[in-house]
Amino acid sequence: MPNETKPAPLRIDFVSDVSCPWCAIGLTALEQALANLGDEVTAEIHFQPFELNPQMPPEGEDSTEHLVNKYGSTPEQLAINREAIRARGASLGFEFRMDRRNRIYNTFDAHRLLHWAELEGRHIPLKHALLRAYFTDGEDVSAHDTLQRLAGEVGLDTERAQQILSSDTYAGEVRAQERSYMERGIHSVPATIINGRHLISGGQPPEAFEQALRQISAELPR
Secondary structure (H helix, E strand, C coil): CCCCCCCCEEEEEEEEECCCCCHHHHHHHHHHCCCCCCCCEEEEHHHEECCCCCCCCCEEEHHCCCCCCCHHCCHHHHHHHHHHHHCCCHHHCCCCCCCCCCCCCHHHHHHHHHHHHHHEEECHHHHHHHHHHHHHHHCCCCCCCHHHHHHHHCCCCHHHHHHHHHCCCCCHHHHHHHHHHHHHCCCCEEEECCCEEEEECCCCHHHHHHHHHHHHCCCCCC
C-alpha cells in the first residue's frame, strides 16, 4: 500500500507584540502544541508586527502608571492580573519576572529587527530572545544596544543590525504589515492565523492549539 502523501505545511502567521505578556504565553503554547503533534502536522511560523502602544515615547512609561491610565485598573487589580499571567507562564515553562518589568517601551525597532531576522531565517530565536529579555530579564527592548546584542546572541550579524537600527530600513514594510492586519480586523493580540483563513484569538492553552491545528491539517488536500 503506497504511503499517504502528507499535506503541505500549515502557514501560521502569529500577530503579536514583544511587550505583550499573552503573546509570550500564546507562542509558548503554540510551540508546545506543534511539538505534541509531532509528524502529524508540519508548520511554518511567521511573525507579524502589532504595536500595543505605537505612540509610546522613546523613554517609555512606568508600567503600573501606564496600565492604570490605559485601562482604569486599580493597583490591586493589576497585582491580581500579574499573578495570573505569572502563574500561566510558569505552567508552560516561561518565566515572568514582574518585579523587573517596571517600564513599557516602544517596540517598533524590535519589529524592524524581527522583519530582517525572518529574511535571515533567525526570526524564531530572535523572538524568543526579545520576549525573554523583556519579561524575564526586564531589559529595555527599545534600546539599540540591547537589540544589537540580542541579534548577535542568535547568530545575526551585529554590524548589519546596527546599520538597520540606525536607519529607517524595513520601516515601510513593518508599517504596511501593521496596517494590513488592522484592516483585516486584528485589534488585539495574540492573533494566530492559519493558512490565511482560520483565526485563533488569544493566549490559548496548548490543547486548544493542538485540536485546531490537527483539524485544519486533516481538512487539507493530500
